[in-house]
Amino acid sequence: MSQRPHLSSFLRRYGTLIGFLAIVLFFWTQRPQTFMTLPNWVNITRQMSILGVVAFTMTIVMVTGDFDLSVGAMASLVGIVAGSAFQNGGGVGQAVALALLVGVAGGALNGLLVAGVGISAFVATLGTLTVFRGLALYTSSGASIYGRVIPAEFSSFGRGAIVIGELSIPNLTLLAALALALVFVILRFTIFGRRLYAIGGNREAARFGGIRIARLRMLSFVISGLGAAAAGLMLFSRLSTAHPTQGEGLMLQAIAAVFLGMTMNEEAQPNVLGSLVGVLILGVLANGLTQMQIDTYIQQILTGVIIILAVTLSSLSQQGLRAPEWLRRLLPERGEAA
Amino acid sequence: MRKLSLLLVLLLAIGGAAFAQDAPTIAVMTPFLAQPGTQLMVEGFEAAAADKGWQVNVIDTSEDIAALVSRMEDVALQGVDAIVINVDPTQIEPGLHAAADAGIPVFGLDSGAHPLLATNVTSNGYTMAAETATYVVDRLNGAGNVVMFIFEPYPPVQKRGAIAQAIFDNTPDISIMDAITPSFDNGPLEGARNAMEAVLLAHPEAGSISAVWAAWDDPALGALQAIEDAGRADEGIVVVGIDATDQARDAIARGSNFEATVAQDFGGMAARVADLVEAHLGGMMSAQVNHYVPARLVTQADLMG
Numbered sequence: 235m236s237q238r239p240h241l242s243s244f245l246r247r248y249g250t251l252i253g254f255l256a257i258v259l260f261f262w263t264q265r266p267q268t269f270m271t272l273p274n275w276v277n278i279t280r281q282m283s284i285l286g287v288v289a290f291t292m293t294i295v296m297v298t299g300d301f302d303l304s305v306g307a308m309a310s311l312v313g314i315v316a317g318s319a320f321q322n323g324g325g326v327g328q329a330v331a332l333a334l335l336v337g338v339a340g341g342a343l344n345g346l347l348v349a350g351v352g353i354s355a356f357v358a359t360l361g362t363l364t365v366f367r368g369l370a371l372y373t374s375s376g377a378s379i380y381g382r383v384i385p386a387e388f389s390s391f392g393r394g395a396i397v398i399g400e401l402s403i404p405n406l407t408l409l410a411a412l413a414l415a416l417v418f419v420i421l422r423f424t425i426f427g428r429r430l431y432a433i434g435g436n437r438e439a440a441r442f443g444g445i446r447i448a449r450l451r452m453l454s455f456v457i458s459g460l461g462a463a464a465a466g467l468m469l470f471s472r473l474s475t476a477h478p479t480q481g482e483g484l485m486l487q488a489i490a491a492v493f494l495g496m497t498m499n500e501e502a503q504p505n506v507l508g509s510l511v512g513v514l515i516l517g518v519l520a521n522g523l524t525q526m527q528i529d530t531y532i533q534q535i536l537t538g539v540i541i542i543l544a545v546t547l548s549s550l551s552q553q554g555l556r557a558p559e560w561l562r563r564l565l566p567e568r569g570e571a572a
Numbered sequence: 573m574r575k576l577s578l579l580l581v582l583l584l585a586i587g588g589a590a591f592a593q594d595a596p597t598i599a600v601m602t603p604f605l606a607q608p609g610t611q612l613m614v615e616g617f618e619a620a621a622a623d624k625g626w627q628v629n630v631i632d633t634s635e636d637i638a639a640l641v642s643r644m645e646d647v648a649l650q651g652v653d654a655i656v657i658n659v660d661p662t663q664i665e666p667g668l669h670a671a672a673d674a675g676i677p678v679f680g681l682d683s684g685a686h687p688l689l690a691t692n693v694t695s696n697g698y699t700m701a702a703e704t705a706t707y708v709v710d711r712l713n714g715a716g717n718v719v720m721f722i723f724e725p726y727p728p729v730q731k732r733g734a735i736a737q738a739i740f741d742n743t744p745d746i747s748i749m750d751a752i753t754p755s756f757d758n759g760p761l762e763g764a765r766n767a768m769e770a771v772l773l774a775h776p777e778a779g780s781i782s783a784v785w786a787a788w789d790d791p792a793l794g795a796l797q798a799i800e801d802a803g804r805a806d807e808g809i810v811v812v813g814i815d816a817t818d819q820a821r822d823a824i825a826r827g828s829n830f831e832a833t834v835a836q837d838f839g840g841m842a843a844r845v846a847d848l849v850e851a852h853l854g855g856m857m858s859a860q861v862n863h864y865v866p867a868r869l870v871t872q873a874d875l876m877g
Contacts, residue, residue: 520643
């Protein structure tokens with residue numbers, strides 16, 4: 235951590251946030267009637283709530299230097315598990331409990347493979363991704379589960395909101411806020427969280443420091459699995475449909491959000507508030523570009539370019555790498571101002 | 573990082589060309605734009621809309637249904653004049669509710685009926701499947717082993733499989749060897765090709781496979797590739813698809829095992845939905861749940877003629 239609040243340090247830390255605010259300002263000026271309105275921001279928070287839960291819990295895994303590529307497939311599987319429970323006469327409580335249990339079991343399997351067996355997180359979770367996807371497709375025979383079999387109270391939850399005066403806060407937004415608060419507390423205020431950062435910072439040093447690395451890494455995967463399961467249930471409730479591949483888009487977006495969030499930290503560490511900004515950047519871009527009627531494929535290109543730019547510039551400025559002249563012109567000088 | 577912010581704004585500005593706001597704006601929304609049939613429908617709609625002086629906003633979410641719902645909520649807030657969807661409406665109900673709350677009519681373009689849709693324009697999936705299934709039954713003289721390529725998750729395609737299966741089941745000497753849902757990981761053509769390779773390996777005897785019935789053209793083309801590469805093109809395996817894509821027409825025209833497909837009138841469907849949107853905007857609501865646009869069987873004789 236920097237002892238003196240240099241301007242360059244400030245920009246390194248808050249550059250992505252400033253970029254986010256610039257994007258918001260841009261859409262505000264382009265679509266003044268619709269973008270910066272309360273209904274639209276409620277809309278954005280509801281749309282991003284599911285990705286948020288995955289990204290927040292994924293942050294915990296990424297703090298230790300691991301990945302969980304199976305979260306999207308797990309979210310899909312959990313929807314099918316809950317849907318199958320409904321088809322077999324299960325109530326909401328049973329279906330939700332079963333689905334969350336599947337999430338925990340899947341996370342534990344990931345943790346066992348990575349921390350116990352020692353397979354790289356990339357390979358292990360790529361494998362479980364395929365297993366979870368196959369299980370979802372097999373269980374559902376590839377078909378969606380929807381219609382009257384889904385209890386009304388389950389589907390109405392995903393579309394419902396808590397109304398406080400003029401403000402209507404979607405239930406899904408509240409769940410995402412709860413997940414954010416929990417992960418924030420875990421990472422910032424618990425010994426468990428600090429140990430996860432120690433593992434991510436230097437695994438050998440953490441080992442010599444007496445930290446039970448395998449157990450903690452395993453626990454981080456369990457939390458990620460639980461988060462993916464919660465997200466899968468939220469998605470199922472929002473769409474009133476469980477499709478065996480419907481959560482698969484979540485994985486790459488969650489990792490992108492965590493990476494964007496890492497640019498907001500001097501040490502380029504995953505941090506959950508950064509992940510929140512990452513999720514919001516992705517959500518605001520999708521929402522604003524749609525309102526501006528930008529071609530959806532151009533939207534994808536722009537989103538990808540923005541992620542790469544943010545991470546590249548942050549990485550170069552943090553590592554002090556000697557960037558090419560053309561790129562250095564884009565970067566704040568080290569020790570600039572003060 | 574200040575420069576990064578400027579760059580972001582610049583990038584967005586490049587993409588953000590100003591649009592005329594006075595002409596009616598119609599959002600066309602689908603997760604399936606990579607599919608040839610969807611492309612033809614969207615192009616047909618854009619052409620019809622251009623004639624009517626509308627502005628069209630095409631939104632594709634690359635098979636991501638949840639993202640499509642989010643984008644529907646966005647365009648509902650934005651206040652477009654109408655939304656045209658090409659997706660199973662039962663999977664996007666929150667989006668339909670958002671549009672209904674905003675008073676925006678939603679039209680199905682080969683999507684399926686739903687109470688929240690103003691109306692839906694489609695081909696009759698039952699008759700299309702019946703055309704190709706009976707073609708297979710006739711070609712096999714009512715006896716043989718058929719491999720089916722189906723896709724249950726999408727109701728319009730699911731219907732095709734159901735009716736074809738009923739026709740095969742109703743023909744005593746035809747047996748369904750396998751009903752395969754092709755993997756979409758690398759596109760349905762590759763998925764069907766891989767699956768067909770496995771079927772061919774499992775049944776190496778000449779004549780053991782009589783026909784391949786596919787619910788749409790891509791898996792039929794994948795199966796055709798597998799048959800040709802396995803050197804079994806001369807066994808007389810009859811391959812049929814549905815949709816009459818350019819690639820399917822080429823395969824049929826060159827006299828391959830791919831013998832027949834069904835041409836949906838995608839352009840006709842798109843033009844019909846555009847007319848229905850125009851009528852609706854002019855105050856004429858359609859009471860009809862589904863408008864069926866006729867489709868026709870395409871064989872080599874049709875293409876030569």
